[in-house]
Amino acid sequence: MPVFAANLTMMFTEWSFLDRFDAAAEAGFSAVEYLFPYEFAPEQIEERLQRNNLTQALFNMPPGDWAAGERGVAALPARFADLTAGVDRALDYAEATGVKRMHMMAGIADRHDRDARASYRRAIDHAAPRLAEKGIDLLLEPINARNMPGYFLNSFDFAREIIAEAGLANLRLQFDIYHCQVIHGDVTMRLRNAFDDVGHVQIASIPSRNEPDGEELNYPFLFAELDRLGYAGFVGCEYNPRGKTLDGLGWFEAYRRS
Ligand SMILES: O=C(O)C(=O)[C@@H](O)CO
Numbered sequence: 262m263p264v265f266a267a268n269l270t271m272m273f274t275e276w277s278f279l280d281r282f283d284a285a286a287e288a289g290f291s292a293v294e295y296l297f298p299y300e301f302a303p304e305q306i307e308e309r310l311q312r313n314n315l316t317q318a319l320f321n322m323p324p325g326d327w328a329a330g331e332r333g334v335a336a337l338p339a340r341f342a343d344l345t346a347g348v349d350r351a352l353d354y355a356e357a358t359g360v361k362r363m364h365m366m367a368g369i370a371d372r373h374d375r376d377a378r379a380s381y382r383r384a385i386d387h388a389a390p391r392l393a394e395k396g397i398d399l400l401l402e403p404i405n406a407r408n409m410p411g412y413f414l415n416s417f418d419f420a421r422e423i424i425a426e427a428g429l430a431n432l433r434l435q436f437d438i439y440h441c442q443v444i445h446g447d448v449t450m451r452l453r454n455a456f457d458d459v460g461h462v463q464i465a466s467i468p469s470r471n472e473p474d475g476e477e478l479n480y481p482f483l484f485a486e487l488d489r490l491g492y493a494g495f496v497g498c499e500y501n502p503r504g505k506t507l508d509g510l511g512w513f514e515a516y517r518r519s
């Protein structure tokens with residue numbers, strides 16, 4: 262049975278960020294993820310995790326200037342110093358939270374640009390060994406162009422090509438089923454084919470990015486498929502609730518921690 266992680270950037274937004282940990286635990290989640298912890302001290306996050314007996318499944322490394330439209334700096338050749346500083350900062354939070362996987366966003370850049378690709382590889386070659394020293398996986402996530410126009414890593418095939426080329430044991434694919442369906446379709450076969458690379462899974466309905474309980478995909482089938490494949494990682498609930506978070510948790514009833 263999959264282990265679900267509440268995404269605290271998108272779910273439980275009726276609560277302040279730190280109180281979302283309590284709300285997610287109360288709703289029966291045993292793990293959480295979110296985009297970024299950096300507005301809070303590592304100790305504040307650690308305290309909420311421990312108080313609620315929650316596992317930190319995932320978070321992202323610093324993405325550059327998010328408010329200005331940056332979506333990562335890894336593929337931006339002029340930003341290598343920011344990338345290395347971001348790895349250091351993320352590792353401080355990893356130590357406090359015990360997280361075992363971190364996502365490095367690529368940035369807005371043309372994936373056919375040679376300098377952007379070389380910069381992305383340089384960022385991976387720097388970050389992955391730093392994380393490996395701490396037993397942490399480095400995740401790469403393809404993101405669809407409708408949600409993030411101009412994003413460098415916009416194809417699952419390209420992500421797998423980069424992972425194969427880098428040949429690093431702790432470099433894994435963040436398989437967001439929502440993005441896969443929007444970009445390519447054929448989700449089950451892609452999951453099967455990519456399974457050896459998969460380090461984290463995320464879910465949402467398609468096309469609305471709401472609860473995984475309707476619209477284009479049959480999530481009960483996909484959850485069973487993850488079991489058939491022997492997936493032992495987390496499934497991040499990266500969706501925008503249609504209404505109140507708690508009102509939309511009917512799909513989660515069978516999976517909640519008692
Ligand atoms: O947009 C997504 O999908 C994500 O998983 C975010 O964490 C962007 O990294």
Ligand SMILES: [Mg+2]
Pocket residue numbers: 402437463499
């Ligand atoms: Mg995602």
